Amino acid sequence: MAFVLLHFLSPGLCGRFDASPPPPDSRVIMHKKGEVVRYGVISDIHANLEALQAVTAACGKLAVDEYLCTGDIVGYNADPAACLKIIRSLPLAGAVKGNHDHRAVTRAGIDFFQSAAATSIEWTRSQLCRSSAKWLHRLPMSCIVGNITLVHASLHSPDQWYYICNYTDAMASLRLLNTNICFFGHSHVPLAFEKGDMLSGGLYRKIHIHPQRRYLINTGSVGQPRDGNNMAAFAIYDTARAEVELHRVPYDIRATQKKILRAGLPARNAKRLEYGK
Numbered sequence: 001m002a003f004v005l006l007h008f009l010s011p012g013l014c015g016r017f018d019a020s021p022p023p024p025d026s027r028v029i030m031h032k033k034g035e036v037v038r039y040g041v042i043s044d045i046h047a048n049l050e051a052l053q054a055v056t057a058a059c060g061k062l063a064v065d066e067y068l069c070t071g072d073i074v075g076y077n078a079d080p081a082a083c084l085k086i087i088r089s090l091p092l093a094g095a096v097k098g099n100h101d102h103r104a105v106t107r108a109g110i111d112f113f114q115s116a117a118a119t120s121i122e123w124t125r126s127q128l129c130r131s132s133a134k135w136l137h138r139l140p141m142s143c144i145v146g147n148i149t150l151v152h153a154s155l156h157s158p159d160q161w162y163y164i165c166n167y168t169d170a171m172a173s174l175r176l177l178n179t180n181i182c183f184f185g186h187s188h189v190p191l192a193f194e195k196g197d198m199l200s201g202g203l204y205r206k207i208h209i210h211p212q213r214r215y216l217i218n219t220g221s222v223g224q225p226r227d228g229n230n231m232a233a234f235a236i237y238d239t240a241r242a243e244v245e246l247h248r249v250p251y252d253i254r255a256t257q258k259k260i261l262r263a264g265l266p267a268r269n270a271k272r273l274e275y276g277k
């Protein structure tokens with residue numbers, strides 16, 4: 001086994017497969033051949049400023065060269081503008097749009113969002129300046145950076161926001177993966193899948209990347225973890241060591257909760273941060 005597998009999944013939980021091609025706004029950013037980069041991979045920040053600051057501080061100490069972001073910068077929490085300002089100032093090698101980003105800057109309906117998420121999106125729309133809204137709107141649904149693909153939800157239908165949470169879901173995206181690794185987000189749970197001769201997957205701490213295999217890796221959530229661990233999650237992809245390592249950092253949850261309540265956002269958004277759910 002190439003990575004530390006902490007938990008097996010049962011197949012067939014919530015899979016849907018639609019072999020439509022990636023959307024036309026996919027883009028490719030190529031690094032110079034052989035260039036060694038240490039990436040900080042972040043996802044589902046959800047306007048949590050304290051968590052994002054803790055993660056970028058940790059990435060600084062871990063000598064990150066560039067960042068990859070798999071979407072949902074806004075939504076749920078109280079600092080969308082400040083988080084966007086930080087994200088836009090980072091050396092970003094690639095970033096994609098999440099479902100909350102999409103709905104915050106388009107007229108896309110929010111009817112099927114849970115009420116706490118829908119309320120937060122309405123509020124977020126009122127908080128974004130024109131420049132930030134335009135920047136979010138221009139993010140692609142998927143992109144390729146060297147040997148890495150980024151997508152928020154799934155490769156088989158990036159704009160339908162399906163979850164990848166079991167082998168069936170993973171295979172639907174792996175069939176369309178043309179790079180060594182795909183980083184994704186959306187479920188807020190740090191799950192990974194490896195496809196060689198066999199498909200394996202589960203929770204992970206560290207993954208050695210084999211060049212002949214394909215990987216789907218969720219790096220968990222910076223701003224609203226849902227795996228029972230309330231610390232902010234992110235990963236480092238070290239291209240020289242061919243290794244992806246998950247990291248967790250504590251942050252000032254109380255400060256984030258106070259801001260959520262002060263902004264009049266749903267109390268549930270604040271409470272769940274304590275439990276990592």
Ligand SMILES: [Fe+2]
Nearest residue numbers: 044072098186
């Ligand atoms: Fe999210």
